[in-house]
Amino acid sequence: MPAIHKLPEVLINQIAAGEVVERPASVLKELMENSLDAGSRAVEVQLTQGGIKQLRISDDGCGIDQGDLGLALERHATSKIASLEDLEAVGTMGFRGEALAAIASVARTQITSRTPDAAHAWRVTERAREPVPAALNGGTVIEVEDLYYNTPARRKFLKSDATEFGHCDDVFRRVALARPDVGFQLSHNGRLTLRLAAGDAERRVREILGDEFMTHSRRVEVDAGAMRLSGFAALPAYARANRDAQFFYVNGRFVRDKLIQHALRQAYADILHGARHPAFVLFLDMDPAGVDVNVHPAKTEVRFREGRAIHQFVFHGLTRALASPLQHVTPVAEAAEIPYYTGPTEQGRMAVEEPRQNNWPQRSLEEQGDFRGSAAGFPENSGNFRPATFSRPASSGAVSHAMLQSLAARGSAGSLPAQADPTRAAPLGYALGQIHGVYVLAQNESGLVLVDMHAAHERILYEQLKHVLEGAPSVQRLLIPAVFNASKIELATAEEHADTLNRMGFDVAPAGPHELAVRSVPALLGRANVSELLRALLAELRDFPATEVIAARRNELLATMACHGAVRANRQLTLPEMNALLRDMEATERADQCNHGRPTWTQLSMSDLDKLFMRGQ
Structure with missing residues (x-):
């Protein structure tokens, strides 16, 4: 057997990137969540060739200090948590400090940022970690180009530009649904694809899922102490052949959890044919200490510390909303x-x-x-x-x-x-x-x-x-x-x-x-x-x-x-x-x-x- 040795830092980052960065849509998700954590009120996304050639995201958030820009591209460098207690009660979308380092290891990456009190903006790249002066009014701009340029084997697994853009569009809509108070804009190959103005939850759901969904939906509003379930659940008349209209969020984070999925299936069991899938946009707000989000590289799975109570709360809340007799009749x-x-x-x-x-x-x-x-x-x-x-x-x-x-x-x-x-x-x-x-x-x-x-x-x-x-x-x-x-x-x-x-x-x-x-x-x-x-x-x-x-x-x-x-x-x-x-x-x-x-x-x-x-x- 060969002797045990420590892997090079570049290879470590590329291994981590294989878990975090699956395709351009994975990059888009991480960067959009960082923009929201920065308190942005407007986020603009520009894609070229499905995000493979270039992915550019700009926001008007708080920005990154000059001294922190170089650290932003290092592994396990983050401003979100500092202790185990922070990790057990995460309230932000990002917290591991891995995403930017993983992206920079497999793509040409550039970060330009300016804080409100800075005289001008600063810029770093994956190669030059020392900040240099740059021009920017405020906020942060991140440009990711030539994804997997240095790992050709991984790049071969990417699909056509249209397919990759479709995945990016799905991620964009999922993130936008969770934050109706933020304005979003998506462009592809220089053409504006979707613009969403800041507004309320009903307007945002209508803009993304359409009038037909809202026509066949019932509002869900359930409170139980520190837990709240809200959103919209479609009646069986709007049932789908697949799960493309299922959106469930825990504290603003889109998740796919088997406990939640079971509760939702049971709530629809009496009114939906087994071969069809329900449509819903639901938000579960709870104490961050009651949910563990550090169980999956992409953070799409969670573990609840009181799973039984969560299951019953979601099941009964949705059941009552769907059972209300003739709620939408004038x-x-x-x-x-x-x-x-x-x-x-x-x-x-x-x-x-x-x-x-x-x-x-x-x-x-x-x-x-x-x-x-x-x-x-x-x-x-x-x-x-x-x-x-x-x-x-x-x-x-x-x-x-x-x-x-x-x-x-x-x-x-x-x-x-x-x-x-x-x-x-x-x-x-x-x-x-x-x-x-x-x-x-x-x-x-x-x-x-x-x-x-x-x-x-x-x-x-x-x-x-x-x-x-x-x-x-x-x-x-x-x-x-x-x-x-x-x-x-x-x-x-x-x-x-x-x-x-x-x-x-x-x-x-x-x-x-x-x-x-x-x-x-x-x-x-x-x-x-x-x-x-x-x-x-x-x-x-x-x-x-x-x-x-x-x-x-x-x-x-x-x-x-x-x-x-x-x-x-x-x-x-x-x-x-x-x-x-x-x-x-x-x-x-x-x-x-x-x-x-x-x-x-x-x-x-x-x-x-x-x-x-x-x-x-």
Whole structure:
């Protein structure tokens, strides 16, 4: 073996650069974050050939003193931290003092800077570390040219100019989203690409993600002591095929953390199809001492010291924001001005009818073998149609049928009375009629509302079924305990979380040095593969504060029951039944989407209708 020797400083820097500087976008990220740490109010980025040939960034920040300029290009030289206590509570974007040294080791680098009290600016390069006088009004200008000029093997891994510019553009937008109070400008090959004026968060999000995102988004504002979650979360109607519209920031730093990703996925689980990805711009502000940002070279991963609390805070905060029923509908200001509800009149206007009595089949579900007629809130109708037949879900069990029967017994209790309360706001308005037995037409103050009655009723039933199952789960004892091999980690997790498992309906105990025995499971999951289910459950209990495996399995079953129980197409509804559906939608969480992520209703404003008929043009 060769003798141990110390590596040259240049080689050390180039090794470090391989971790920090992957491509021009990595350089841009580090330099933009330095500009923000300097208190800049305006940042200008100029790129040539995707940033490979040249990357120039200028700001109006505090600048760098003449005596510090030479140190700025040295490894582990920084003004951000000075002790371990500072490192454990980092409040700036940069702190390691590695980025500029790494960049200077693989590219021709020049820094020009001037502090407010300096007579003139000073300049250093990667070769000449002694500052020389230069011309600059204020702030700092950093120029990086010929990236990887001295390491041809690394340069071959760079893509085309257009591809590298695309990555730079993504980084530019990510940084700009976090600081709406700062103005940004991006140019490529001498042409202005994007200019963002300083403003508020909503304006910045609209400028970067567009009007469509804002139209389909809900504002998130949640506070809990020292933690705050804010931003915008898009509804499933804006779901994407990829994750290109997902932005999550911790104390202004863009991160991709598996704990956070899990909380976000679970918040959307009930309203988004599994193959689609949600869109959001969310900011988590917390005590810097509660998060460790020194775990990844690019600082895109973090570790939370109270991961369970963070997970629950993000999950519940986003869930509440998405669950707010019909938040974006303009409420009716003066019900007396509504022309579509008048009650019976001599002019013959369409009136709200008296709700009829329920005509539910008298035979029990067990006698019928299926669920005939209509589901909760929709009594059997006496029109010229055939009642839908709802097959019994194979794994629902008698308890589930009892719940459906209980819901069905409610009948049309939610229907409007013959004379509606004229002071009651109705965001979805009042029904006018049906289109081909599929869509309900309603009129509200804004214009025309179209409702997919099956999708809407499916969501209502699903939320009702979940409400029925709240509280302690029903438990099914196993005649023969399910015994399976378990690893040391699984045995330890089962022992540590024994109380949690018991509250979920699982009776789990060691059956040997390498075995676990399951003596009871939740009744709804009685037909599930016990060993597979418990392994997945233990795996999540190790990583996340509260497992969602049981809830996910239960919700899959309830979604199937709700889909089969919802009113079907070609079902002719009376006006009271349609209005009952609209009122239930207004009171139901997540009523904007069905269980599969499809929208349940849409609004056509009067201006939209006027455009269709060219009124006023």
